Amino acid sequence: MMRTWTTFLNVLCTLLPIFTFASPATVFLPVLLIKSSTSNKQQNAMIEMPPLALTTQMLQCFLFAIYAHHLHMWTLFIPNLAGFLLGFVWSTIYPFKVASDGGLRLQWRIQYTISILLMMLGALTIRTLPYLSSTIAAAVGVLMCTYPLPSMRQAYKEKNSNLMGSSVMNVAMFATCLAWVVHSSWLVEYDIFVLVSNTSGVVVQGGAMILRAIIARRTQVIAQAENAELSASTSLL
Secondary structure (H helix, E strand, O other): OHHHHHHHHHHHHHHHHHHHHHOOHHHHHHHHOOOOOOHHHHHHHOEOOOOHHHHHHHHHHHHHHHHHHHOOOHHHHHHHHHHHHHHHHHHHHHHHHEOOOHHHHHHHHHHHHHHHHHHHHHHHHOOOOHHHHHHHHHHHHHHHHOOOHHHHHHHHHHOOHHHHOOHHHHHHHHHHHHHHHHHOOOOOOOOHHHHHHHHHHHHHHHHHHHHHHHHHHHHHHHHHHHHHHHHHHHHHO
């Protein structure tokens, strides 16, 4: 029974990250598939999410992939190879589809440049200092798991949940982090570093999902009030 449970958890911990790494498609596809050429619709279709989720995915997955390849850890290598390739695509497309906000493009330039430099460092030192790559990847993983955090206050203030990515991204990362929390706990294979980073991800992504519900409710209440006011004004006429 214990072996069956552990096998099931290992499968989840392998497959869920791949789904999570692919989940930014829910942000990009609506923008890439837009047909209209009018400026207003193009602006509305632009990506509003900061690039942190994408650049950290690209960087962390690359470093873990070369680390896993060096040590022949294929279970770790496969999802991280997929994560790197997808993260590279998302990060490279991002500046062409981001909303016309110089701040977001500046964030992308800084993060993308740092990511490239750290990937080069990891590639150059993987044979002599393999644990350098895994250590950097673990640190970057905390940022990747908690990417909505810097945007949550602004999202609440502006009632704009798009700043935290898509709901699919939040749910996917929440599920992935939760699976790894269980895997890295004393129940399976205790690892304090994996446990801490993924616990932070569960907390932040869970908070992001709750905040989405609050924003949706506030938006609904405001819309209902505006409709009631409009109806009252119409009836007076």
